[in-house]
Amino acid sequence: MTHEAETIITVQDVHKWYGDFHALRGINMEVKRREVIVIFGPSGSGKSTFIRTINRLEEHQRGKIIVDGIELSHDVRNIEKIRMETGMVFQQFNLFPHLTVLQNITLAPIQVRKWTKQKAEEIAMQLLERVGIPEQAHKYPGQLSGGQQQRVAIARSLAMQPKIMLFDEPTSALDPEMIKEVLDVMIELAKSGMTMLVVTHEMGFARAVADRMFFFDQGQIVESGTPDEIFKDPKEERTKLFLSQILSH
Amino acid sequence: MANLDTALPPLTERSTILRWLRKNLFGSWLDSLLTIVGLLIVYWALKGFLTWAFTAAEWRVVSANLRLLMIGQYPIEQVGRLWLWLAFLVFLTGTSFGIWARQSRFAVGVLMLPAVLALVFPFEGAARTWLLALTVIGVAGWLGGRTKPEVLKRSVIAGWVIALPIIILLTHGFSESTTGFWAVAKTNLWGGLLLTFLLTVVAILFSFPLGVLLALGRRSELPAVRWFSVLYIELVRGVPLITILFMAQLMLPLFLPEGMTIDRVLRAMVGITLFSAAYLAENVRGGLQAIPKGQYEAAQALGLSGAQTMIFIILPQALRLIIPILVGQFIAVFKDTALVAIVGLLDLVGIAKTVLAQPEFLGLQREVYVFISLIYWVLSYGMSYLSQRLEERLGVGKR
Numbered sequence: 233m234t235h236e237a238e239t240i241i242t243v244q245d246v247h248k249w250y251g252d253f254h255a256l257r258g259i260n261m262e263v264k265r266r267e268v269i270v271i272f273g274p275s276g277s278g279k280s281t282f283i284r285t286i287n288r289l290e291e292h293q294r295g296k297i298i299v300d301g302i303e304l305s306h307d308v309r310n311i312e313k314i315r316m317e318t319g320m321v322f323q324q325f326n327l328f329p330h331l332t333v334l335q336n337i338t339l340a341p342i343q344v345r346k347w348t349k350q351k352a353e354e355i356a357m358q359l360l361e362r363v364g365i366p367e368q369a370h371k372y373p374g375q376l377s378g379g380q381q382q383r384v385a386i387a388r389s390l391a392m393q394p395k396i397m398l399f400d401e402p403t404s405a406l407d408p409e410m411i412k413e414v415l416d417v418m419i420e421l422a423k424s425g426m427t428m429l430v431v432t433h434e435m436g437f438a439r440a441v442a443d444r445m446f447f448f449d450q451g452q453i454v455e456s457g458t459p460d461e462i463f464k465d466p467k468e469e470r471t472k473l474f475l476s477q478i479l480s481h
Numbered sequence: 482m483a484n485l486d487t488a489l490p491p492l493t494e495r496s497t498i499l500r501w502l503r504k505n506l507f508g509s510w511l512d513s514l515l516t517i518v519g520l521l522i523v524y525w526a527l528k529g530f531l532t533w534a535f536t537a538a539e540w541r542v543v544s545a546n547l548r549l550l551m552i553g554q555y556p557i558e559q560v561g562r563l564w565l566w567l568a569f570l571v572f573l574t575g576t577s578f579g580i581w582a583r584q585s586r587f588a589v590g591v592l593m594l595p596a597v598l599a600l601v602f603p604f605e606g607a608a609r610t611w612l613l614a615l616t617v618i619g620v621a622g623w624l625g626g627r628t629k630p631e632v633l634k635r636s637v638i639a640g641w642v643i644a645l646p647i648i649i650l651l652t653h654g655f656s657e658s659t660t661g662f663w664a665v666a667k668t669n670l671w672g673g674l675l676l677t678f679l680l681t682v683v684a685i686l687f688s689f690p691l692g693v694l695l696a697l698g699r700r701s702e703l704p705a706v707r708w709f710s711v712l713y714i715e716l717v718r719g720v721p722l723i724t725i726l727f728m729a730q731l732m733l734p735l736f737l738p739e740g741m742t743i744d745r746v747l748r749a750m751v752g753i754t755l756f757s758a759a760y761l762a763e764n765v766r767g768g769l770q771a772i773p774k775g776q777y778e779a780a781q782a783l784g785l786s787g788a789q790t791m792i793f794i795i796l797p798q799a800l801r802l803i804i805p806i807l808v809g810q811f812i813a814v815f816k817d818t819a820l821v822a823i824v825g826l827l828d829l830v831g832i833a834k835t836v837l838a839q840p841e842f843l844g845l846q847r848e849v850y851v852f853i854s855l856i857y858w859v860l861s862y863g864m865s866y867l868s869q870r871l872e873e874r875l876g877v878g879k880r
Binding site: 340388 | 793
């Protein structure tokens, strides 16, 4: 565990504007290897925008983002390298509807990592075992439930063997009874030592596996700390108010 | 007796027809009235046509000129070459049906078509033999495809890829000498359905990739590419096809260096292709716009490059969405080729005009035009039907 304390993501004073709207106002964050970070906050607070700047689905206009030693810039090769090392799971799953589950998972390893079809399929089947749905390999996404689709999406990201996993509200589009099956997979992943950035309102998940939590509001980090600190003794008024709102129901 | 009637199951077919009639045509007194009036109108409209078709019409104009209508003035000596590529196509079709449409009754119908044609239409002896042979070849391919689908898949796909070059090569010929089986058949001798078919196939096969490229170009982030695509699409869509054909036939020679000529059939092919590409580009663009942004993002997040995203994720979905529109466009291309008759090529319509110019067939326009309309309709409807089947097949996994 020599690299236990090694920093894998550095974010310094990141700003982003949509036209006149100042979506991110000077975000700073350091993430260490094997850390699980939970980001939460009201809608429109910039938390999704922020997580999407890390694999450059959104471009930041000021500041610095360094992922695994590579700085994000306009250089396309750097962007592609970072995307190979970074998996992302979306709120709307975004599976490819014209491909089977197995093809969804093997496409990028075959095309980007240049694995053989056989190797890619072996690893895909292992991952489907891991997320608990190996029997769905030859179905199309449209034939699966939301929870199953999201688990395929997680397997698809893991197939690229990323060093970092980004989750953008992975359970927000799911029916309540399906949230648990996805969270279970994510908890298992966290315990296996994956570096994770998770935008979510699932406070149970945060309590169970988060190392640190960040509360976003109006494009800024209002407060950060361990789950214990955030839940038991929030410093900021806004954090208290938001937590009481989402924990009360 | 009444009891007996209810106890016995009615003849299912008769009863469904009766039920259908009652439900749809005689549901109420108003429905009945409308049905009767409708039938009278249909009778009145068709009576004249049917009487004409079966009594007055002189179909000998068609039977005497069947060969002209099919292949124009293509040299008799070399007609065997056309049969060769037709046999190749039928074999590929049969094998493909055997591999990919094992259960399709439509497939069997298509393969039987040449034999049916041979029996119904007054073809010459040799042609009749060839047509019967085509059905045999097609069925042989079909059986082959059914028994060994995995083995044949690759070869069949390769066969389709080289089909167009083979068709063109065989139709054109390649021998230096002016006589003999392999002698070159000049394109001014190509005519009738043969020419219509070649114009259509070439235009469809080349305008499709061109249209996709233009559609992508119109959405490109590079201003030069984008503006070129927009300019091209809007310019071409702004003029009628006939003017493009005229330009290709009459204006193009002005731009070429002296002594250099481009084949007239080739010019027509290029004209139709360029015209069709502009329309296809807009259709494809419509399909591209229907693909949600999340698909691009998921592909990018996985590290796929822009080109890979297009080829593996976006285009397959976009093109599948627009199959009905694409087929509509292909049918339109097929029918639009008729315009080449105006610039002097002898496609189906062009050859029909020359047939009618013969003194002995003066005044038989109706017979000839009804016949070629029938050909256009059968082939158009065939394409349309095929596309519906294709849509059903590809519907799997749609969300």
